[in-house]
Amino acid sequence: MTARPPGGAEDLPRYAEIRRDLEGRILSGEWPPGYRVPSEFELVERYGCSRMTVNKALSALAAAGLINRRRRSGSFVAAPRSQETVLEIHDIQAEIAATGKPYRYEVLDRAARPATAEEAGRLGVRPGAQVLALLVRHFADGRPFVVEDRLVDLATVPEALDEPFAAAPPGTWLIGRIPWTEAEHCIEAVAAEAPLARLLQVAKGTPCLTVERKTWQAGSPVTWVRLSYPGDRHRLVARFSPAGGRRQGA
């Protein structure tokens, strides 16, 4: 029963072929939400392969959220999910480098000190905990690109205390040094206050896109950062396809 389909053997592994086939029926609407997908045994017969192979295809579909599986009942086409997107927020240096424009940054402020109440709340440490506060401005093509306001928890990253961030900006330095296990992002539109407007060289009140990120490692705060982009010079773009093509790394 290892016969290949004579027509369109597309060189995909068997399980991928099966997955694509089932996926096509779901995405085309031929199998609407709630439809009961054939059982593993039925698919084993239909495709002439072993159960493990069919199972691999079905598990992938379940992981992608296209079907729900229940013992004894079977597998059912899932209701369409909420619009979802994977937003990759790159290292700023890499982001600017990708545009081909010359990159430069300057550390405007750098201070290790006990966290104020507000900073402690942002970073998720107790007030008075030692933090490293940084203010960095990044330039693309000589123009201000983004202002970076950062707090680093010195309890989690003590080696940051002696780092001058002369060779690499804090974001680049931190990534690749501290593996993070959890991150929370908050994206909003704000009007530039006077200090920010001055740093970005825009008029006061200019809409800015801010990305706030809090990062943890195994439950311990690592860093909090707010990136403020001039709204007319930056946008976040993301493309997503639900059929599981996520994560191509690097």
Added chain:
Amino acid sequence: MTARPPGGAEDLPRYAEIRRDLEGRILSGEWPPGYRVPSEFELVERYGCSRMTVNKALSALAAAGLINRRRRSGSFVAAPRSQETVLEIHDIQAEIAATGKPYRYEVLDRAARPATAEEAGRLGVRPGAQVLALLVRHFADGRPFVVEDRLVDLATVPEALDEPFAAAPPGTWLIGRIPWTEAEHCIEAVAAEAPLARLLQVAKGTPCLTVERKTWQAGSPVTWVRLSYPGDRHRLVARFSPAGGRRQGA
């Protein structure tokens, strides 16, 4: 060789246990980027299980981007990835309902007509193609929450032509009716022009967060939508953990 570890049998399946173990070593930094993970055969011996089981754990880690696998060479801990987040953008009705505030919407404009050049560019159809253009305002607690500017490709979704969107707003109607296979998002901060400001009942020039989304089904455009939120009333929040806890459905 089916001996269970005597200490902490956590009731996880064997492959999940192995995965967690390896993941812990990677995320803790014990196995730094570039480190060569033991081969499948070594892991088979170490954990006393079959190769398929080890393979399942390693495949999951590779899918999550924590390791790279190369034939003949082995599996290697991947370089930390760019900061990434999964942003779920919910149906507006559901989004407001989640806040507990009363929800209401009104269709301000609804016209089926040939696409202008600009509209055709947005939606990805040829100029003159029949589209349904919609302008909808959503209210939370009686206040304008978001303005929805939408184009629907009538070639892909002909049934939209006869839909008055009286029972449900276009977004809700479309989702659950048209399975989408690909979406592109663009998020930016803009100053509200006069018409938008009037609709949102904010001052002209107020920073607004706009989310533009283009949706395809198997290569055919489905809909283009721009959602404009007053910046001081809305933010996008997302939490992400790289260890694979994505996608809990619904």
Added chain:
DNA sequence: GAGTGGTCTAGACCACTGA
């Protein structure tokens, strides 16, 4: 050539749960 991952098989036992 040999080590590695990629895939697949033909079984098996179990847990769960709906009829």
Added chain:
DNA sequence: CAGTGGTCTAGACCACTCA
């Protein structure tokens, strides 16, 4: 109780690629 998925085994062949 019987059907379903969840997991696992002990092999196997192959493709690739580094040494």
